[in-house]
Amino acid sequence: MQKTGKLRQGAGERLCNKKVYKMKxxxxxxxxxxxxxxxxxxxxxxxxxxxxxxxxxxxxxxxxxxxxxxxxxxxxxxxxxxxxxxxxxxxxxxxxxxxxxxxxxxxxxxxxxxxxxxxxxxxxxxxxxxxxxxxxxxxxxxxxxxxxxxxxxxxPVLVVNGSGPQPYRQLVAATDFSRSSHHALRAGLALAPQARVSLVHVFEPPVLLGFLRQENVHPDSMMAHQRTRIEQEVREEMSHFIAEDEHHRIDTRIVSGEVKKAITAVVEESQAQLLVLGYHGRQGISRLLVGNLAMSFLSAPPCDVLVAR
The missing domain is CATH 3.40.50.620 (HUPs)
Structure with a gap:
């Protein structure tokens, strides 16, 4: 997920075609x-x-x-x-x-x-x-x-995993800035209008770190520079991705590592009752939210899971 140079492309299109979920x-x-x-x-x-x-x-x-x-x-x-x-x-x-x-x-x-x-x-x-x-x-x-x-x-489809009879108060929404993950976030906000939201973007470390060590390149320095660049671009994209009237209940998290483990860790840390996922990932940028990952969460859900196309 380290390829973020084109993350901003299409943000205006997503906002112009914002999908509204009424949940009636x-x-x-x-x-x-x-x-x-x-x-x-x-x-x-x-x-x-x-x-x-x-x-x-x-x-x-x-x-x-x-x-x-x-x-x-x-x-x-x-x-x-x-x-x-x-x-x-x-x-x-x-x-x-x-x-x-x-x-x-x-x-x-x-x-x-x-x-x-x-x-x-x-x-x-x-x-x-x-x-x-x-x-x-x-x-x-x-x-x-x-x-x-x-x-x-x-x-969208909501899979209930015995989260208890209490209303949803904390949800985690994973995003790769695809249209599908945007739809999932909109569905989650509509489904849990009073909940606090952790919007999570996961980037995986470059696969060339081992090679760089052999070439006497400082991978820690390169990773720090890479992470700073990614965080800047991700935050800029998130400013387009989230509507202004929803900023007050959404915090953004940028984490690195294997995608499923990273998302699960955020769910556990925040004690979320609901995990929100898109069904399709962003082609050419990320494979974060393709159907296989969504279905892997559904096969052993850490909490209730909402999936949207």
């Missing part, structure tokens, strides 16, 4: 497995905080009802009735002020396709899901499903 229609994917209560609690809390409508959606995998026609109808009906009752029971355990914002749905289909179709149908601004289950047959709401949602849906 939320879709929570509920698989009725362990952890579903945490997903519903977080989604219901966000709906109240954001004055949004919450749709709880359970997808019955169509692969579970591939039987003879008459048997299939009977099994499907029992599965649907059981899912409706389970959703109603989960909703009934919520405070009354949260229940008023909720509309449950039970649908049949392939999980990723059914969720994407429902999200588009209701005009969802955000999809909320739970962490990955280990059983392959239950891998409904992360892994291939969430990855497909991120590839094919324009709305």
């Amino acid at each position: 229609i939320l879709l929570a994917a509920v698989d009725l497995q362990k952890g579903s209560e945490q997903v519903i609690e977080r989604a219901a809390m966000l709906a109240v905080e954001l004055k949004a409508r919450l749709h709880l959606v359970h997808v019955i995998d169509e692969a579970m009802v591939l039987y003879e026609p008459m048997v299939e109808i009977s099994v499907r009906r029992r599965l649907q009735q059981g899912a409706v009752q389970a959703l109603e029971q989960l909703v009934s355990s919520l405070p009354s002020e949260q229940r008023a914002h909720i509309e449950p749905h039970v649908i049949l289909g392939k999980p990723s396709q059914a969720l994407a179709h429902k999200a588009i149908e209701i005009g969802a601004d955000l999809i909320i899901a739970g962490p990955q289950h280990q059983e392959p047959v239950q891998e409904l709401f992360l892994g291939t499903t969430v990855e497909r949602l991120l590839r094919h849906c324009t709305m």
Whole structure:
């Protein structure tokens, strides 16, 4: 990430095409497995905080009802009735002020396709899901499903990892100044309007340090000069990247090292409840936020994770 000479290019374009997230229609994917209560609690809390409508959606995998026609109808009906009752029971355990914002749905289909179709149908601004289950047959709401949602849906995806029922008060947003990371920051600010934000840029030390030592070049001096130059350019870019009315709640951090380890360290140090990532990195400048890194965080999230395209 040390190539920063062109970081300023495109800043005006990003500001002119600023994406606005309203977060007024939320879709929570509920698989009725362990952890579903945490997903519903977080989604219901966000709906109240954001004055949004919450749709709880359970997808019955169509692969579970591939039987003879008459048997299939009977099994499907029992599965649907059981899912409706389970959703109603989960909703009934919520405070009354949260229940008023909720509309449950039970649908049949392939999980990723059914969720994407429902999200588009209701005009969802955000999809909320739970962490990955280990059983392959239950891998409904992360892994291939969430990855497909991120590839094919324009709305951000929030993966809940049991951060507790408290509102988001501290979030970490990683940036490489790509359009995707900018969208992720905007989504995070909209999702957690009261939170403090640590905006993190990671640069990796030059790979030629070992060679320079052999050539009697002083790598420490070169790194200090390189870091000073990068920090100056990064801060200048951040002044364009962040809207003026948001400066008061955002602090910027510039760190060096391996990207995932550096971001994880900032999350742990700041005790963040939410990590915000872009799904695509800036071509030719950085591979900070490509899908592989985003998905690696989702496979073992250090806290709740919000990913935007």
